[in-house]
Amino acid sequence: MRERNIRISIREISRIEGHLDIDVMVNSDGEVEVHAKALEGTRIVENVLVGKVYWEAIEIASRMCGVCHAIHKLTATQAVENAFNVTPPSDAIKFREIIAIAGHIQSHLTHLFYFTILDYLGKENIFQMLRDKRDLVIRVINLRQLTDEVIKKLGGSSVHPITPIVGGLSREIKKSDILSAYEAFRNMLDLASDIVEEILNISIPDLDSKSLYAALTNRNDIPLLQGKIRIGEEYHDAESFIRDLNAINEPYSNATHFIYRSSSYMVGALARLNLNHKNLVPEAKELCKRYNLEFPNYNPFANNLAQAIEIIHYIHKGLSILDDLKQKNNYQNRIRFTIRKGNGVSVSEAPRGLLFHQYELNENGIVTKANIITPTAQNLKNLEETIAKYFNKIRNLPPKDIEKEIMKLVRSYDPCISCAARFRKISN
Numbered sequence: 075m076r077e078r079n080i081r082i083s084i085r086e087i088s089r090i091e092g093h094l095d096i097d098v099m100v101n102s103d104g105e106v107e108v109h110a111k112a113l114e115g116t117r118i119v120e121n122v123l124v125g126k127v128y129w130e131a132i133e134i135a136s137r138m139c140g141v142c143h144a145i146h147k148l149t150a151t152q153a154v155e156n157a158f159n160v161t162p163p164s165d166a167i168k169f170r171e172i173i174a175i176a177g178h179i180q181s182h183l184t185h186l187f188y189f190t191i192l193d194y195l196g197k198e199n200i201f202q203m204l205r206d207k208r209d210l211v212i213r214v215i216n217l218r219q220l221t222d223e224v225i226k227k228l229g230g231s232s233v234h235p236i237t238p239i240v241g242g243l244s245r246e247i248k249k250s251d252i253l254s255a256y257e258a259f260r261n262m263l264d265l266a267s268d269i270v271e272e273i274l275n276i277s278i279p280d281l282d283s284k285s286l287y288a289a290l291t292n293r294n295d296i297p298l299l300q301g302k303i304r305i306g307e308e309y310h311d312a313e314s315f316i317r318d319l320n321a322i323n324e325p326y327s328n329a330t331h332f333i334y335r336s337s338s339y340m341v342g343a344l345a346r347l348n349l350n351h352k353n354l355v356p357e358a359k360e361l362c363k364r365y366n367l368e369f370p371n372y373n374p375f376a377n378n379l380a381q382a383i384e385i386i387h388y389i390h391k392g393l394s395i396l397d398d399l400k401q402k403n404n405y406q407n408r409i410r411f412t413i414r415k416g417n418g419v420s421v422s423e424a425p426r427g428l429l430f431h432q433y434e435l436n437e438n439g440i441v442t443k444a445n446i447i448t449p450t451a452q453n454l455k456n457l458e459e460t461i462a463k464y465f466n467k468i469r470n471l472p473p474k475d476i477e478k479e480i481m482k483l484v485r486s487y488d489p490c491i492s493c494a495a496r497f498r499k500i501s502n
Contacts, residue, residue, distance in 0.1 A: 084477050087484055089189040091141060092491025096480060097326075098465055106465055108458040112329035112450075114495035120444040128154045128240065128413075128439040135431065135446065136234050139493045141184060142424050143234045144177035144225060146431075148299060149422040153431040154240050155411075157418025158439075163406035166242035167299070168395050172255060173229050173238065174298045174422070175392045179262070180221035181425035182343070182381040185488045186273055187214045190378050193482045194276040210272055217265040220258045227254055242408030249403065256396040262389050273382035274365045278375035278486075279479065281467065283460045285372070286337050287345035288315075288452075290423050296350040296387065298423045304349050305334060312421035312430060316447070322455070329494035331454045332447065338455035341427025342488065343380035344371065358387040374460050375486045381425075413439040424449050426488050450487075450494040457487050 080100035087094050095111040119138055123131045132154060136147035148170055155162065162170075188200050197203055203211050222232045228251060229235025230244070237243045290301035291309075303310045310318070322331040333339070347354070351369035354362070362368070367379055399405070419432040427449030434443040461480055468479050 082473065082476060082480075084480060087481050089192065090485055090489050090491065091139075092489070092493075092495065094484065094489060094491050096461065096484065098461065098480070100465075100469075106462040108461045108465070109324070109326050110331075110454045110458050110461075112327045112454065112491045112495045114328060114491045120446060123433075123441050123444040126441050128157075128433070128435055128441065131433065131441045131444065132240075133234075135444075138446070138448075139490060140233065141181050141490065142177065142426070142429075142493065144173050144229065145298075145422055145424045145429060147235055148174055148238055149420050149424075149429050149431045150433075151238050151240055152299065152420035152422070153418040153433050154435070155418065156420055157416035157433055157435050158240065158411050158414055159416065160241055160409070160411040162242040163409060165247055165399070165402070165405040166407055168399055169228060169243060169247055169407075170238050171299055171395055172392055173225055173235055175388045175395075176221040176224040176228075178298065178388055178423075178425050179385055180218055180225075182385055183214060183218045183221070183269075185425075185485075186378060186381055187211075187269075189488075190485050191273060191276065193478075193485065194278075207272075210268065213265050213269055217262055217269060220262050220265070224255050224258050227251055227258075239408070241411050242406075245407065247399075247405035247407050249400075252396055252399045256393065256400060259389055259392045259396060263393070266385055266389055270361070270382045270385050271365075274361065274367065274379060276378070278373065278378065279464075279482070281373050281375060281460075281464055281483075283372060283374055283463050285374075285456055285460070286334060286339040287348045287370075288334065288339050288341050288428055289346040289349045290421065290428070291350050294353060296346055296353050296384075296391075303421060303428065305339060312419045312432075315421070316419065316430060316432070316445075319447070319452075327454070327495075329451050329454060329491065331458075332452045333455050338459055339452065340374070340456045341449050341452050342377055343384050343425075344374065344377040345427060346423065347371075347380045347383065354383070355387050355390040357390055358383050361386060374483065377486050377488065381488070413437070419445075426450060426453075426490055428452060448490065448493040450489045450491060453487055453489065454494070457484065457489070 082098040084096040097109040132150040135150040226232040288305040291304040292301045348370040415437040430447040432445040
């Protein structure tokens with residue numbers, strides 16, 4: 075008996091960053107097709123950057139996102155440094171890494187407690203949590219405020235930091251700033267345990283959906299700013315990885331969808347821990363053991379759990395970096411450099427996954443070509459495939475329940491549609 079045609083359309087999914095619609099279509103043969111329709115207005119950021127001097131392009135690029143502003147600023151800066159063949163002082167690199175870590179934790183907190191955990195608690199918004207989890211909400215707000223303070227102290231502004239510049243930092247590194255940031259991270263650690271365990275206690279849906287995973291990696295770390303890209307069992311630098319990406323301009327989406335050669339792949343916290351779990355700090359490993367959380371984990375809903383584990387990991391990593399900086403009395407904040415013609419590409423780990431910035435500059439440091447590939451754009455094809463698998467598992471539920479489960483899965487990917495929907499439509 076042939077099935078009837080089915081179409082489920084979910085409009086303007088709430089509690090994500092940006093405007094995403096999902097269409098699930100089932101034909102009479104039972105074949106499922108999913109469209110992830112990124113409908114955020116196209117902002118053609120790369121075209122805006124062309125003709126801008128390098129430092130101005132960096133500032134504009136960081137405005138792509140109000141959530142991941144810090145990592146966009148740092149990645150754009152590193153790309154220009156690579157074009158100019160500039161290596162900043164090690165002190166400046168560590169300083170930048172603290173800014174990246176604070177932004178990482180801040181983004182995870184926003185996603186987990188303002189967007190995702192509500193699905194599992196039957197709440198519509200975080201204010202409803204105040205009724206029975208008031209202490210938890212206050213701890214989340216206080217922890218997020220500490221990340222704001224670190225970014226403002228070290229970055230010069232809590233949103234869109236200004237101190238990272240080509241060659242290092244725009245001002246001297248002060249011992250008082252290091253001590254202040256260290257104290258903030260100590261306070262983060264005091265707050266984080268109960269917060270993280272609240273996430274680890276949720277019961278996620280059962281879904282085995284093994285994917286191809288891509289993340290930065292190195293021998294002893296789970297890096298955010300420097301490292302080789304690992305995808306499956308292959309290793310790449312940023313340029314070679316981009317060459318193996320294929321961009322798909324779907325007619326239904328304002329965001330380009332990317333695949334690796336011919337396969338979809340997943341980036342983000344789950345990908346990072348699936349490929350780097352051996353490099354978690356002991357405290358994070360102990361949490362995994364206590365909650366029977368093993369990596370690699372092929373359930374995309376576990377991206378929420380991976381983000382929670384990362385909060386603990388990166389607080390400890392931040393303390394370690396700051397402890398090293400505390401031992402010094404003199405710091406080098408920047409080096410001089412010469413503007414030159416060049417092509418620079420940088421890859422980092424944004425909270426949502428691999429982020430690429432690539433700039434071609436002329437001899438005057440003017441951008442002649444720009445290319446930015448965001449994590450969500452890389453995840454969209456994988457998201458479509460995973461929704462199709464999950465639909466086959468839940469297809470007998472009432473339609474409203476199917477919609478709720480699909481939205482729960484979408485939120486697990488932590489999409490940022492505003493960052494993804496920036497490309498020109500390519501006409502025939």
